Amino acid sequence: MSYGRMVSEEERLEAEIRSMLHKAATIDNLEDQKFGDRRGDELPDELANRQARLARNREAKAALEAEARQRAGEDSEPDTDPPGGDWIKPRRRQSKAGTPEAKAQRNFTDPDSRIMRSSNEDFLQAYNAQVAVDADSQVIVAATATNQAADAAHLISMVSQIESKVGEKPAELSADAGYFSEANVTWLLKQRIRPYIPPDKQRHGELRRVKSLRGPIPKQATLRDRMRRKLQIRRHAEPYQRREQSVKPVFGPILRNLAFRQFRLRGLPAVQGQQLLVCTVDNLLKLYGAKHVA
Template structure:
């Protein structure tokens, strides 16, 4: 059936790529299942179909299933099989971790083809809407108010139902009393959902406070080691002991309460008070509890924060990660570490906007021998070209010795040229993802699955770059 395709078609290229990929993490669990029952579709075929969809902007399992009938490339990849959309979606959900790991394998293929150069890497992030509405989020204060209101309404409806039952029993004889009014069912169901969300939010706040106390205790112990006299040692020791005691008062630990807390990546911490109770403004979404309210260009949406590091040469994504923590600065070190782990080296030069500046990030780049150009303030349009319009002053937090040194570096003649590259290295990649392939909103929910989805989007981008490089070379 490959003969149906014109020479150099994307589907033919993906077939060749999938043959080189290690999909053992997908095949092994399938082979380990009971052999009785309906035979599973070939895993490599399903992987190829998904990669084709994410490379061409078709993410919906329904549209992918339809494409096996209407799209010639998809028909060839599916080998004239037509998996149901529920099968495609379940395959994606069951193997989301293994599918996420394909990003590194495709990146290695790009490196092997000579498309990856770490001479200059630009880092940027974007907020992508979650598969949830911000109107389905509720604050802790509102949860408490809604609980009290619904408890009163449920009690009133129960009393009314009891009165109706007594009147009917007097008129028609004894009944079984099993009929529950629909209005009462709706209120009880809503009350249960709000109560569960409140309890989960309170548990998350308690664990956030536990992490905060442990960090404070650790810093106090470090201060003990550096203390130069007995008085300072005793003060630091008392601080550490007080924090340890406060941790014990919080009760049993719940490691799964905070989404992403065990992944060594930035994660959102619920605003809380000193006793570990959530503040009144702390929110939780009923549809996707891992997503968070994030601001973007003056508007707020229920979203996740996607981060990418892009090499100047060929615009290959050399690292990607996704979290539910809105600020960008916390993501710089993890994404640079991912570059090193994947490609055995840090970038030679790095550019990043003002959202990534902090003294600790500057120190990390200096220690890693990365020639970093990180803006310490928001820059005016075309300011990097040296226009005469007065520049915005750096924020007070950046007016430190390290901040002023970085600002002088970025605004130098050489720095302007290097920093200007960021706009045509990393920002167009988000344009290609969002405008060309429609990555405006995630399809999946919860942090682990959304991370897998974002990884597939980035894998599809690199596949297209690799495919176009091969077709260009052949021409």
Template sequence: MAFQPIDRDTDYLLPPSVQDWLPKAHLARYVVDVVEGLDLSALERAYAGRGSDAYHPATLLSLLIYSYATGTFISRKIERATYDSLAFRYIACNRHPDHDTLATFRTRFGKEFESAFVQVLQVARENQLSRFGTVSLDGTKIHANASRHSALSYGHCEKIEAHLKAEVQELLALADAADQSTVPDGVSLPEEITRREDRLAAIAAAKVKIEARAKERFEGEQADYEAKMTARAAKEVATGKKPRGKGPKPPESGPRANDQINLTDEESRIMKVAGGGFEQCYNAQAVVDTESMLILATDVTQACKDKEQVEPMVAKVQANPEGLNQPDTWLADTGYFSAKNVDVCLAAKIDPLIAVKRDEHHPDWRDRFTEPPPSADDASPVAIMKHKFKTQTGRAAYALRKQTVEPVFGIIKSVMGFRQFHLRGLDKVKNEWTLVCLAWNLKRMAVLRPQ
């Protein structure tokens, strides 16, 4: 059996040119080609021009996009990859930006990722990768960079607060006593008092924030309550009869005992996750083109439910440049349904297909081949939309939702490996989600490009 020789003393372990390191169709080449063709003048102007020469923004942005596309999210690991990986070496031009440079760039220029995101979509449009006619909206819960065990409820705050205040009084009494023989050896009473007072100050700050959230929630619930009462009164005047059933219950002001705040990332929220249980999460939203599976718009919200996300996501899509801002059809599941959301889509000249209820698991086979009678001429927008769901065309269009937006989330989480945000705070998390979706779009465009 003949073996190849073990030789580590060759003068060139790599080809002398970085262009010879990777295959022509490699993803790293495509990322570099697209990013270096973007208008990054806003990023370039942000550099002061003092000190040693900085790494070019195109290099750092390409490194971040490729690292997120291939499942490397930690700046120290990205720095290490510029030594270990040929693809990372190629992007970095055989240089090695340190982890602090990468982390600072990601945090400092997070807002500029939105401009790059839109420009990449324009590249996809110019290359005719899609007509961007039908889009799907969905959300997914992504873990925050915080543990749910770091959450503190309002009720627990009050219990700990009372306990700590009692301990402070006890320690103060011991400090004032002439005989301190009962104090264990090694105990510094001033330090123990200061430690508890610091904790009391932190708890007081947490309570203030919980109370502010409770006030905001009460104002929203009060507005809904007054709107419902006004509607009931108008119905009573119109019909001359008192509406049936109990009236809406007025909201209660003030924080509840189970209202929580997370001490690590206070802007994250406890949310129910797939598979059961609750975790500290954010709700990431994405509008996905059904033809190309490219993401057209992104957002992150603290709301556990999706119902209020249609209007802001429609606005985000319409803020895109021409050719990317006017889809024909809008698909969404039952979590997004409301009469208001239907009206929002129609006002934006978009045909909504938002599921009103879950379909039966085993409908009669004849339903797939039958058409319903025409809808009434005076039917409401919701009734018209419900009628479309009964048609074969409507059912076929809505079927695209499950096979486009949900696979995108699945690939981002299971293939790219992005299951948790690495930054903290809503604004930074939004920027990181934009970076994730930017990486997905370039990864997808590399597959869709003509070979």
């Protein structure tokens, strides 16, 4: 529900509750006069429901206001670019400092979730599931779920999770365009990890249709330009194209065999636990299958 609707809904519910309380008190007095003073102090169902809705409305409204105040404080700080400089601080629209926009939204049943755009361009109340997969075995080596829609913000934490679980850093890393930023590429290079992350969204098989480039790279080329050129060269395009046989096939069995198409729990900690459980089951099935094949 939007913040503007929350404000009007709060006013409407308060007026209805006052009216119903007055009506209930009048009826109670009349019944006491007619039947005497007896137990009847339970609130009517319709009044109790409205009070519960009012409490949830106020809680969600307060949360949106707290987030707006926090953003206002962040926006007042000077902007600083991370390594690489390929980052622009988003300008958030607010009616005034510390006040949410009228269209700001919060889900009553699962406040941790966020509205996100799906692969088919629909908008859903959702979480962002993240996985990292070993290219050779298709075993999931890192996984989590977050309520941040952008993928690029998760790359460094996922690589750190890989290192903590596997015991070493990956030699190379392939990811889709959603994970590209000059800050991420710069960080991977400093970690001596070869990055294969296109700066532009790629259509299926698009890299295969590009002829290998020749000649020196222009001196004025940005890191984005260099990555774009790198992935147009055959020997670098092939590691990226391996994603079609490594990461993408992982999701099919999870959707088909485990019938896991949506999170069935609410709240970020519970969703993260379910994500880890599903990935663990998928890994166990792979290990079981590998043992019997061998």
